[in-house]
Amino acid sequence: MAIIVEGRLMTFILMIIFFVLMYYFMSINKEQQYTIRAMPALQAIPEAVGRAAEMGRPVLWTPGISGALNNSSQGPQILAAISILEYLTEECVKAGVHLQAIVPLPDALPLIEETMRTAYLREGKPEEFNPDQITFISEQSPYLSATLGYMQRYEPASNIFVGGFYYESVVLGEAGNHIGAMQIGGTNNTHQMPFLVATCDYMLLAEELFAAGAAISQNRDMLGSIKGEDFMKVILVAITGVGFILGALNITIIADLLGM
Amino acid sequence: MAYPTATLDVIGLWVGWFLMLMIYSYPLYKENVAYRAAEHMFIGVTLAITIITNFSNVMRMCITPLTQGNILMIVPLVLGLLMFTMLIPEYRWLSRYPVALLVGAGFGLGIRGTIKPNLQDAIIDTITAPTGGAMIDWFNYLYVAVGLICSIMYFMLTFEHSGPLKAPTRIGRLFIMVGLGAYFGNTVLFRFTMLTGRAQYFLQVLKLIPM
Numbered sequence: 001m002a003i004i005v006e007g008r009l010m011t012f013i014l015m016i017i018f019f020v021l022m023y024y025f026m027s028i029n030k031e032q033q034y035t036i037r038a039m040p041a042l043q044a045i046p047e048a049v050g051r052a053a054e055m056g057r058p059v060l061w062t063p064g065i066s067g068a069l070n071n072s073s074q075g076p077q078i079l080a081a082i083s084i085l086e087y088l089t090e091e092c093v094k095a096g097v098h099l100q101a102i103v104p105l106p107d108a109l110p111l112i113e114e115t116m117r118t119a120y121l122r123e124g125k126p127e128e129f130n131p132d133q134i135t136f137i138s139e140q141s142p143y144l145s146a147t148l149g150y151m152q153r154y155e156p157a158s159n160i161f162v163g164g165f166y167y168e169s170v171v172l173g174e175a176g177n178h179i180g181a182m183q184i185g186g187t188n189n190t191h192q193m194p195f196l197v198a199t200c201d202y203m204l205l206a207e208e209l210f211a212a213g214a215a216i217s218q219n220r221d222m223l224g225s226i227k228g229e230d231f232m233k234v235i236l237v238a239i240t241g242v243g244f245i246l247g248a249l250n251i252t253i254i255a256d257l258l259g260m
Numbered sequence: 261m262a263y264p265t266a267t268l269d270v271i272g273l274w275v276g277w278f279l280m281l282m283i284y285s286y287p288l289y290k291e292n293v294a295y296r297a298a299e300h301m302f303i304g305v306t307l308a309i310t311i312i313t314n315f316s317n318v319m320r321m322c323i324t325p326l327t328q329g330n331i332l333m334i335v336p337l338v339l340g341l342l343m344f345t346m347l348i349p350e351y352r353w354l355s356r357y358p359v360a361l362l363v364g365a366g367f368g369l370g371i372r373g374t375i376k377p378n379l380q381d382a383i384i385d386t387i388t389a390p391t392g393g394a395m396i397d398w399f400n401y402l403y404v405a406v407g408l409i410c411s412i413m414y415f416m417l418t419f420e421h422s423g424p425l426k427a428p429t430r431i432g433r434l435f436i437m438v439g440l441g442a443y444f445g446n447t448v449l450f451r452f453t454m455l456t457g458r459a460q461y462f463l464q465v466l467k468l469i470p471m
Contacts, residue, residue, distance in 0.1 A: 008376070011375045011376045014379065015375055034418050036418060037417055037419060038420070069359060069362050069366065071366055076367075108359075109346065110352065110355045110356060137307075138307065139306050139307065141302065142302065142303040142307055145299045145302055145303050146303055148299070149296065152286075152291045170451075190443070191447075193443070195447070198444060205436065207415045211417040223418075226418055233413070233415065236379065236383065236412060237409050237412050237413060240386055240408060244386065244401075247387040247388060248389050252388070254387055258380045
């Protein structure tokens, strides 16, 4: 049996290169702090909370149905969304605004509860945290119906839809617009981005969601990994650029190497 | 399919018809008791079905093999039970262990299938030049390559979009918007097809069109 299956050698090499790059940037970030570029959606969170305080209405946060933690493509989204939730909770506690989280993900529930509880504690108001601020509804359609019901009955001033969304993105976004809420969206699911872009006032597109999570938490490892990712992108852009020119000259060396 | 004749089937058809109207009463009128009743009924019934499905899955995949001597099944059973400790404040910390295991295993397994399709295959497709001499093929070749490079540059998150990065990131943003617009149009079309299906059901139950 071959150690490396044919056609997967380059995958292995790329994995090693990316691992080394990430590790390097995570290590050197101990001395040097990286910053994430300005993101309007992130800067709009205090505005969203302030709006809710002025109107005397709640803020709604929901992470979508798809971000099960054991799913490699969806799980990171819920982790980034939880980082944003931490920041949002702190802002809500400071402004005395009620924050309601509607969560359809059983495995993320302990993390979400712990995050909100810690945020209240950090702001010196642990007694104000009520576990009923988190509504758990499993399955997509019931979760969607319950969230729509909440929006219609309590008319939150601001909705924060960040995480892994499926078709609920368009329904929630539309319902939020209907009640005139200020909306901030963010997802890495390409097929749902158009709906959040169309219905939200501010949007965290794809990887911006992860970067927002890192920027809020100021976690050095996370910031280092984002820097490492950026260098991976530089390498990929260079490979694509050179490959494009060589490809036009009918030289397929880059494509052949990548296919190894 | 012909219009059903059995009493239970006919009742089911009309219950579905009324529930559909109750749900549509919200967009067509406003939030009301009928809509709220349908919403609560829907949530309750679906949750009940989920509980039954999950319970049968645990019985079939874990308890039955365990009672038949597959002692390893005790591991997922214990991990699953640990999730319930989140209901007891004193032992809530125990629920973190199954969550940590789920996250670690999921991400580890996922890495394998990410690099090849998302990076290698995407780049290979982009840099493989067209074999024919048709102008449109070469235009596509250039369009896809510029779109890919500029879109990747837009997502360089630790660099400000200024200086030499200003122009490519702006072009990247335009490409992303064009892509999202295409997605949007496609899905709106699909949603209208779903609406057509509901309208068809409405008329079929009233026997205005054949089933």
